[in-house]
Amino acid sequence: MPELPEVEGVVRALAPKVEGDTIVKVELSSTIYNSCREGKQCIVKNIEPHLFEEVMQGMTIEKVVRRSKYIYFHLQKVEEKFLFVNHLGMTGAWFVVQTLDEIREEKFRKHVHAIFTLHTGELLVYADIRRFGEMRFIKKIEEHPPLLLMAPEPFDEHACEFFLQKCELPKYQNKPIKEVIMDGQVISGCGNIYATEALFKMGIHPARKANRISKMRKAELFNTIRTILQESIEMGGSTISDYRNINGEAGGMQHRLKMYGKKVCPTCESATKSLIIGGRTSVYCPKCQH
DNA sequence: CATGCTGACCGGCGGC
DNA sequence: TGCCGCCGGTCAGCA
Numbered sequence: 001m002p003e004l005p006e007v008e009g010v011v012r013a014l015a016p017k018v019e020g021d022t023i024v025k026v027e028l029s030s031t032i033y034n035s036c037r038e039g040k041q042c043i044v045k046n047i048e049p050h051l052f053e054e055v056m057q058g059m060t061i062e063k064v065v066r067r068s069k070y071i072y073f074h075l076q077k078v079e080e081k082f083l084f085v086n087h088l089g090m091t092g093a094w095f096v097v098q099t100l101d102e103i104r105e106e107k108f109r110k111h112v113h114a115i116f117t118l119h120t121g122e123l124l125v126y127a128d129i130r131r132f133g134e135m136r137f138i139k140k141i142e143e144h145p146p147l148l149l150m151a152p153e154p155f156d157e158h159a160c161e162f163f164l165q166k167c168e169l170p171k172y173q174n175k176p177i178k179e180v181i182m183d184g185q186v187i188s189g190c191g192n193i194y195a196t197e198a199l200f201k202m203g204i205h206p207a208r209k210a211n212r213i214s215k216m217r218k219a220e221l222f223n224t225i226r227t228i229l230q231e232s233i234e235m236g237g238s239t240i241s242d243y244r245n246i247n248g249e250a251g252g253m254q255h256r257l258k259m260y261g262k263k264v265c266p267t268c269e270s271a272t273k274s275l276i277i278g279g280r281t282s283v284y285c286p287k288c289q290h
Numbered sequence: 291c292a293t294g295c296t297g298a299c300c301g302g303c304g305g306c
Numbered sequence: 307t308g309c310c311g312c313c314g315g316t317c318a319g320c321a
């Protein structure tokens with residue numbers, strides 16, 4: 001599943017291929033049309049599928065940037081600026097190809113949901129196996145309040161201070177630390193994999209209440225998260241489940257993971273345990289983490 | 291009003 | 307081989 005480092009990899013690969021290009025045509029899958037017609041939640045969130053296709057037509061992709069685990073496509077049409085926001089959910093992936101059969105993996109090829117034809121003739125393709133991804137077409141960030149509430153980028157110089165301040169709020173004081181660091185309004189882009197790894201590295205039990213950790217250790221924890229995210233970006237992300245980068249390549253970070261998905265602690269060889277915290281499976285070493 | 295919990299969205303895959 | 311149920315990021319909606 002793509003987390004911040006994986007999304008960063010996607011954006012770095014995607015940006016140089018599509019920035020400056022103009023979208024001449026958009027086709028959404030019949031699956032999207034059907035879900036929408038049945039009133040179900042679907043990938044395209046805030047707009048009718050046919051309107052989405054229409055409004056995207058003629059848009060120039062000015063810039064592609066990552067914000068937390070979201071991809072922001074900054075668009076422009078006749079001097080007017082818009083934003084197309086995408087989240088990859090669990091299984092979303094982007095491809096830039098000449099034809100769809102260039103998508104090597106069948107499970108992605110079978111689940112293509114949006115095809116943006118560019119003025120160059122290339123196809124910018126969004127595939128999503130489980131359809132947990134999101135696409136929103138908006139004029140301003142304000143149109144979708146959750147985007148405004150996101151914590152600063154973890155590499156922002158104020159992000160640590162922001163995290164420490166949030167921890168002081170009553171609603172976070174008594175929560176398990178893992179739930180707090182995975183909350184996108186506290187720290188951006190720290191998903192299950194990297195939260196698990198950082199807590200293991202710090203020797204902190206994932207269920208420990210936030211207010212039972214000193215401010216100094218919280219700051220260290222933040223730095224650990226930031227360092228792990230950075231390391232993973234450099235490794236090309238973790239290839240877990242269905243994540244691939246835009247070239248269909250796997251990352252290397254999964255070989256460096258020490259606790260996520262492990263049965264045995266790499267330090268003391270105890271059997272790991274798992275708990276459900278904030279609705280998510282949380283693996284930890286009962287001997288090394290307190 | 292703020293917070294908190296539940297459910298909805300899915301197909302792959304593990305387990306039986 | 308077949309089928310059932312689990313898994314998870316995000317947010318809407320309701321208590």
